[in-house]
Amino acid sequence: MTSAASLFACRPADVTLERVRELVAIGQPESLTLEYKEKYTPKVPVSVAAMANSYGGLILVGVTERSVDDRIIGVPEDAIVQIVNGCHQTLEPPWEPEIIPVPLPDSIGRMILVVRVDPAKAPCPLLVQGAAPIRLHGRNAVADRAGLARLINETAPQAATAGLRLPPADLPMDGQGRPSADFLVRTGMFVPVDASATWRPLSERGVQAFADALNNSPLHRDLFQWCASIGEGGMNPFHRSGFNRARKVRLLWQGGPDGAPVFPLEAVARIDLPDAYGTPVSHLQVSLQVVARFQHTFGRTVPLSIARLHELIDALTATLVDAQVTEALAALAGVDPLVLPQPLGLDFLSSTDMPDLLAGNGLTLVADAGTSRGANLLADPGVDQRDPAERRELIDSWLQQISLDSGLLGMEKVLEQLRSTSP
Structure with a gap:
């Protein structure tokens, strides 16, 4: 429609x-x-x-x-x-x-x-x-x-959100201060809030509509298929869990074996209205992240292919521009879905050096080039992430940046091969 x-x-x-x-x-x-x-x-x-x-x-x-x-x-x-x-x-x-x-x-x-x-x-x-x-x-x-x-101080209302940045992403830690996850991928954006909505809490019905939209989103389908591919198809859909308040929402998705002490895959959606009640200019801070814990669940790593990583990033970004998801967010913010911005960028953090995480993908490590365990990548504002072809070009660019910053060569060739085999 x-x-x-x-x-x-x-x-x-x-x-x-x-x-x-x-x-x-x-x-x-x-x-x-x-x-x-x-x-x-x-x-x-x-x-x-x-x-x-x-x-x-x-x-x-x-x-x-x-x-x-x-x-x-x-x-x-x-x-x-x-x-x-x-x-x-x-x-x-x-x-x-x-x-x-x-x-x-x-x-x-x-x-x-x-x-x-x-x-x-x-x-x-x-x-x-x-x-x-x-x-x-x-x-x-x-x-x-x-x-x-x-108006004089802003080039455009939507441009005001472009200068906002999500807080730094951090890998979860255990009681000894060591990373308790293999890697984390996160994206997010700031949604402008109507003046009347700055006075209201985030409604229960509105949050439930957002959870329902997420449970029918590309990310839900992708994570479920990933669990099934490793023989662990059980999952708990997005639901309120953890720190929730009138102006803060945390929704959790879990996938893996029933009764496991740690789920190998988790997704967390957060909505935060950080400003004080009634602030004239406010934004909903929206983030969506996936945490993988294969090492901590199975005691072994699960190879992360470039194709698998590409699909995950695509599902994350596609979810935040999905029509049902944007309608739910717009309703919470009291604005028209038309005014919602697109994801600002991508955070990718690893508990190990990136060459170890991406091993087996045909990439070549540059000698003495150093390495990295994370990347904070910005989205090209000229890309329409609702368009699958444009979104793919953006993700290809992100993966090339991650690879080069880690001292790895060959990502362009891998992506070309991936594109040639994709339906």
């Missing part, structure tokens, strides 16, 4: 009439990131500015809000010129959003105009007659002095 978030993320060629009809058919009301217009009016450039100064969004021109059988009525082609001219004449500085025409086959010359406003591409703030419009739920307003100051 097409949502506003998925339509915003589509490539222009993939924005079709069928997708627009699906979005309109589900009756999604106007919101922080969605607006309908029957035709061009001078209010369209104001909405463009308001969305650019907030979280971005979609304006569907040629769709009526009235309760009629077919809300898609279309506009003539010259509405494109009206929008472009209106934005250049009204906005300070002049700026035009992306406009995607979607023809109506049964109406000669009429079309739907999908206006996509990306705040990362717009100058900030965008003014209209000296004022800075902002977007509230289903309507436009004008930023007050404090809001205008924030």
